[in-house]
Amino acid sequence: MTASPDSPLATLWCPSPNREPRVNGRAPDMLVLHYTGMDSAEAALDWLTREESKVSCHYLVDEDGRITQIVREEERAWHAGQSRWAGETDLNSCSIGIEIHNPGHEFGYHDFPDAQMQAVEALCRDIFTRHPIRPERVLAHSDIAPGRKRDPGEKFDWARLAKFGIGLWVEPAPVSSELGLGPGDEGEPVATLQQELAAFGYGVEITGTYGRGLENVVEAFQRHFRPERIDGRADASTRDTLKRLLAAVQGTPVA
């Protein structure tokens, strides 16, 4: 390991022992964004670089915008945990993980400061100069581990990032009082929803039954793409937003 970070934007280099070669030498083509969910960025850095934690990431972004590199981009960091996207389950091998300091839902979740967002934007764009990462492969930890993870959460400004060419975003359809599909529903509309979520990349089975697993995935989708209401129900706004995102990925206009 060299003594210098991959990114010129990283002003600190604190190597973590929690790393290994990427399986089959896989080149990263996914970006996973997290919040630390801890009291302070210092505590997070300590944890991410401690052998017994068995966790790490490639970069940590402090609230003031300071960037620390922890694992070389060519190596496999341990940030995704049990996760799934587009049929793959070893997401640590194909991704670069960025921890963005925020106490998170359990310790006083708050907005991400401007200086921190600017640093995240600059870092993502810098990573793109070394690795081709498609917009739809810039994901939240909650997208790849629905029901288990909520980070970086609904306060994370994905729309702002998209303005800088980072990640996929469409303006969410307006929320209405229509309840749509929800837990307990069954049949063709539920199967169609499951197919669309799976086509987008979410780990969802096509069962035709709206169970807890689907509710978790819909919540994860809303947290990222329709944060105004996160209730796990596939209302018209949620379904319409999903359809337009799918069309954007597939490069076809919505009929």
Ligand SMILES: [Zn+2]
């Ligand atoms: Zn996370």
